Amino acid sequence: MFLIKYIKEVFGAIRSLLVGMRLTGYYFTHHKEIITEQYPDNRDTLKLADRFKGEVVMPHDEKNEHRCTGCTACELACPNGTIKVVTKFDITPEGKKKKAIDKLVYHLELCTMCNLCIVACPSDAIVMAPTFEHSVFDRSALTKILNKPDSKIMEGVE
Amino acid sequence: MWSLTDITGRLDQWLNQTFSSTWVLVIEMLIAGVAVIGLFAALGLVLVLMERRVAAWIQIRLGPNRVGPFGLLQSLADTLKLLVKEGMTPSGADKFLFNFAPYIAMMVAMLLMAPIAFAKNFQLWDLNIGVLYISAISSIMVISILMAGWASNNKYSLMGAMRSGAQIVSYELSAGLSVLTIVVFSGSLNVTDIINSQADGWWIFKGHLPAWISFVIFIIAVTAETNRAPFDLAEAESELTAGFHTEYSGMKFALFFLAEYINVFIVCALGAILFLGGWMPFHIGHWEAFNHVMDYVPSSIWFFGKTFFLIFLIMWFRWTFPRLRIDQLLNLEWKYLLPISMFNILLATAIAILGWHF
Numbered sequence: 001m002f003l004i005k006y007i008k009e010v011f012g013a014i015r016s017l018l019v020g021m022r023l024t025g026y027y028f029t030h031h032k033e034i035i036t037e038q039y040p041d042n043r044d045t046l047k048l049a050d051r052f053k054g055e056v057v058m059p060h061d062e063k064n065e066h067r068c069t070g071c072t073a074c075e076l077a078c079p080n081g082t083i084k085v086v087t088k089f090d091i092t093p094e095g096k097k098k099k100a101i102d103k104l105v106y107h108l109e110l111c112t113m114c115n116l117c118i119v120a121c122p123s124d125a126i127v128m129a130p131t132f133e134h135s136v137f138d139r140s141a142l143t144k145i146l147n148k149p150d151s152k153i154m155e156g157v158e
Numbered sequence: 159m160w161s162l163t164d165i166t167g168r169l170d171q172w173l174n175q176t177f178s179s180t181w182v183l184v185i186e187m188l189i190a191g192v193a194v195i196g197l198f199a200a201l202g203l204v205l206v207l208m209e210r211r212v213a214a215w216i217q218i219r220l221g222p223n224r225v226g227p228f229g230l231l232q233s234l235a236d237t238l239k240l241l242v243k244e245g246m247t248p249s250g251a252d253k254f255l256f257n258f259a260p261y262i263a264m265m266v267a268m269l270l271m272a273p274i275a276f277a278k279n280f281q282l283w284d285l286n287i288g289v290l291y292i293s294a295i296s297s298i299m300v301i302s303i304l305m306a307g308w309a310s311n312n313k314y315s316l317m318g319a320m321r322s323g324a325q326i327v328s329y330e331l332s333a334g335l336s337v338l339t340i341v342v343f344s345g346s347l348n349v350t351d352i353i354n355s356q357a358d359g360w361w362i363f364k365g366h367l368p369a370w371i372s373f374v375i376f377i378i379a380v381t382a383e384t385n386r387a388p389f390d391l392a393e394a395e396s397e398l399t400a401g402f403h404t405e406y407s408g409m410k411f412a413l414f415f416l417a418e419y420i421n422v423f424i425v426c427a428l429g430a431i432l433f434l435g436g437w438m439p440f441h442i443g444h445w446e447a448f449n450h451v452m453d454y455v456p457s458s459i460w461f462f463g464k465t466f467f468l469i470f471l472i473m474w475f476r477w478t479f480p481r482l483r484i485d486q487l488l489n490l491e492w493k494y495l496l497p498i499s500m501f502n503i504l505l506a507t508a509i510a511i512l513g514w515h516f
Binding site: 010014017020021023024025027028031033034035036038 | 212217220374
């Protein structure tokens with residue numbers, strides 16, 4: 001019957017609303033666990049997710065060596081011209097010329113953290129770092145050179 | 159004893175001895191005006207902070223905790239920010255209506271303050287149709303919202319204002335009918351009479367079934383009337399940026415913001431007066447000893463306690479339920495709340511005639 005269905009609907013609706021209010025009421029009265037990060041206070045212990053994409057960096061090992069061959073795959077993959085690879089030619093001990101990077105220029109202000117350069121890199125030379133405090137007073141500080149000065153390519157990376 | 163009644167009585171006496179009766183009237187009106195504005199400011203600060211804290215705790219967050227001890231000065235800092243901000247008027251707007259609308263919102267909120275009894279014998283204006291006066295004045299609120307939406311010359315503002323018009327006009331009905339239930343029980347529209355009729359128990363206990371139904375309907379309807387979530391279609395941040403006050407900034411925005419909280423306070427005060435006995439302490443029938451113990455708590459504390467309990471209730475379901483769509487909103491009113499409250503008023507009348515309430 002219509003009326004019975006109507007009354008059932010009203011009571012069902014009130015019940016479901018009370019279920020929701022019970023949950024939020026539980027959260028209100030059990031004020032212990034906080035799901036938000038108290039950011040500037042917990043800067044030292046802040047743990048970001050592994051997949052967090054903050055900026056592109058080039059990891060160097062303790063001998064100041066990186067894995068970049070200067071193939072410019074990242075430069076080609078970048079949709080908005082964030083990366084510029086400046087190459088030079090090294091002379092190997094055998095007297096041959098070998099292509100290597102002089103500078104890997106990275107424009108953080110243009111980067112959209114799309115991850116395409118990291119995917120494109122054949123030798124895993126660049127990764128996304130979980131940093132996010134990028135504010136600076138001068139825009140030119142956002143143009144970074146990713147390889148450290150006097151760094152060399154790692155042995156065995158072609 | 160130091161009670162609000164005492165203080166006002168003594169002040170009145172002293173003024174009458176010192177000045178002529180015309181001046182006494184002028185001075186008392188000025189004092190009342192300043193007191194109302196002071197109460198507005200205090201309520202605005204307290205309620206905004208309370209809202210943010212309740213919201214944060216319900217969402218397992220901390221809420222404002224940086225400005226002052228425990229973040230208590232947060233709303234003061236926000237007010238200061240709004241005061242020094244520029245109040246822009248868009249170039250395409252109707253300047254007069256645009257600047258006038260926030261003041262109407264504020265005026266309505268101020269007028270609503272008049273018949274509220276804050277404590278025993280402490281009331282600005284004890285008029286004999288107090289409840290009717292409140293429901294009549296509160297519907298003027300829609301004019302300020304429509305005015306703001308129309309004058310802004312912005313499609314979102316206009317849509318928000320139109321939605322708000324449809325919403326307030328429809329929810330006025332069930333709010334009025336649920337108020338009428340208590341009027342039927344107490345047999346008076348006068349706020350003082352309604353409160354005095356609850357001396358042997360509040361209407362929510364004495365009126366049993368019809369009072370409970372009308373209490374629930376009242377809370378739902380006034381939430382819709384004050385444009386708060388889950389009925390905040392007039393603002394609807396996610397769809398209409400900020401609805402009717404999209405174009406407002408600075409102090410003009412603050413007036414709308416303040417008027418919303420004042421309205422929440424007033425409807426909750428009205429709910430407390432009608433269903434929970436206003437300033438009347440918790441009395442049970444003729445248990446003289448128990449009633450005397452309860453009388454030791456000052457009446458203003460009873461009033462504000464009940465009002466803030468209702469405000470908390472409204473905040474609680476603001477932060478629990480998602481916003482309704484406009485068709486769901488009107489369905490709820492015209493297909494559910496209105497038929498139920500019409501049936502309820504029949505039930506209440508029958509119970510009042512047969513004397514079945516306690």
